[in-house]
Amino acid sequence: MEERSYQRKPVVKIREMKDDYMKFELRNTDASVANALRRVMIAEVPTVAIDLVEIEVNSSVLNDEFIAHRLGLIPLTSERAMSMRFSRDCDACDGDGQCEYCSVEFHLRAKCVVDQTLDVTSKDLLSSDHTVVPVDFNEIAGDETSEQKGVMIVKLRRGQELRLRAIARKGIGKDHAKWSPAATVTFMYEPEININEDMMARLSLEDKQSIVESSPTKVFDIDPTTQQVVVVDAEAYTYDDEVIKKLESMGKTGLIDIKAKEDSFIFTVETTGAVKASQLVLNAIEILKQKLDAVRLSDDTVEADDQFGELGAHMRGG
Amino acid sequence: MNAPDRYERFVVPEGTKKVSYERDTKIINAASFIIEREEHTIGNIVRMQLHLDENVLFAGYKLPHPLQYKIIIRIHTTSQSSPMQAYNLAINDLDKELDHLRSAFEDEIANYSSTREY
Ligand SMILES: [Zn+2]
Numbered sequence: 001m002e003e004r005s006y007q008r009k010p011v012v013k014i015r016e017m018k019d020d021y022m023k024f025e026l027r028n029t030d031a032s033v034a035n036a037l038r039r040v041m042i043a044e045v046p047t048v049a050i051d052l053v054e055i056e057v058n059s060s061v062l063n064d065e066f067i068a069h070r071l072g073l074i075p076l077t078s079e080r081a082m083s084m085r086f087s088r089d090c091d092a093c094d095g096d097g098q099c100e101y102c103s104v105e106f107h108l109r110a111k112c113v114v115d116q117t118l119d120v121t122s123k124d125l126l127s128s129d130h131t132v133v134p135v136d137f138n139e140i141a142g143d144e145t146s147e148q149k150g151v152m153i154v155k156l157r158r159g160q161e162l163r164l165r166a167i168a169r170k171g172i173g174k175d176h177a178k179w180s181p182a183a184t185v186t187f188m189y190e191p192e193i194n195i196n197e198d199m200m201a202r203l204s205l206e207d208k209q210s211i212v213e214s215s216p217t218k219v220f221d222i223d224p225t226t227q228q229v230v231v232v233d234a235e236a237y238t239y240d241d242e243v244i245k246k247l248e249s250m251g252k253t254g255l256i257d258i259k260a261k262e263d264s265f266i267f268t269v270e271t272t273g274a275v276k277a278s279q280l281v282l283n284a285i286e287i288l289k290q291k292l293d294a295v296r297l298s299d300d301t302v303e304a305d306d307q308f309g310e311l312g313a314h315m316r317g318g
Numbered sequence: 319m320n321a322p323d324r325y326e327r328f329v330v331p332e333g334t335k336k337v338s339y340e341r342d343t344k345i346i347n348a349a350s351f352i353i354e355r356e357e358h359t360i361g362n363i364v365r366m367q368l369h370l371d372e373n374v375l376f377a378g379y380k381l382p383h384p385l386q387y388k389i390i391i392r393i394h395t396t397s398q399s400s401p402m403q404a405y406n407l408a409i410n411d412l413d414k415e416l417d418h419l420r421s422a423f424e425d426e427i428a429n430y431s432s433t434r435e436y
Contacts, residue, residue, distance in 0.1 A: 004407060005407070005414075006367065006408075006411050007418070008415050009418050009422075012422045014427065017427070030366055032363045032366035033363055033366075035359075036363045040359060044359075172328070174327060175324050281423060282420065282424070285416050285420045286420075288416060289413060289416050289417075297339065297402065297406065301337065305339060305402065
């Protein structure tokens, strides 16, 4: 059998990269792959989040399930999640905690004994595993000066108390959004804007000005020296068609042509802090590979069809 | 109250095959692949990859119902290939593309990090 292949070789260019944010260009692939990566980053890259809460004491103003829900939504550092087990597949435990392969235990004890309100935040959650802890947003923002206290869970007045045990588990956003590592993942098609210079040169400065102004975002401007309409920021174009409509109304259809390049995408990835933005992309690639591997035909399926093959050969006439 | 469990969407039930193959009874070199617990993510990339194959006459996928957690990929090829061959080729090519993407991404991270004091 000849070795056929239709494999593409994507090209990546990073524009900006911080711990929880990145922007990059992806070329030489199609929208299906770009969209698969986006979907996997949002719904299928695993993280760790609180999934089980045992309340010992709760005399706060919020009811037990309200607090349990808030705990679930607190981002936990999840670098370990890719190598952890899902509790449902874990044969070392029943998924009820204490098992290092699939869960992490947390404790929270807070009691207000003074007249001033006590803020109970994610910083009061004590983890049994130093690699899985509530995300420190001060560290991400890079300011150690401002005394910010983490994610607010509940406020206690004098005499009120909250005491609980929580189990965090590995999960994916498809199960519950609390497991999604993604705050935003979007991509746009790179626009290609062509201006017909000859037609443009014949326009009055007023007309040029009205064309520039017809775009709700600042895509075009007038070059101060040549007095020509130029593209200043192609990516500011939101595919709103306003410029095209303006030109139509002026009877100048075709003066500006805008199309979306079908193989070039600009990604924006922002995480909750559970994993780094760059790691989220790499994890998404890994998960997508695992998904593809899972949908390969099994040997018994192929064999079953081989037995059918004789009839197939007969149908094909040989 | 009678909503299906959330995990039903992505956990293949015991005793169920992830992928089953159904040869078309009327058309030669046409078949359907029924993939359990997958949706648009896999369906669309496999279909688009199949469209690059010149021996593929038709490739499409459908999600029959939002509460039936499976997709059906249908492939019709020329006599130079077969639905199984085309399906395997598409998956192999996508897998290799992702390998390439991963190393391109890692190189670019290293490259980016070295050019600024990140
Ligand atoms: Zn376990």
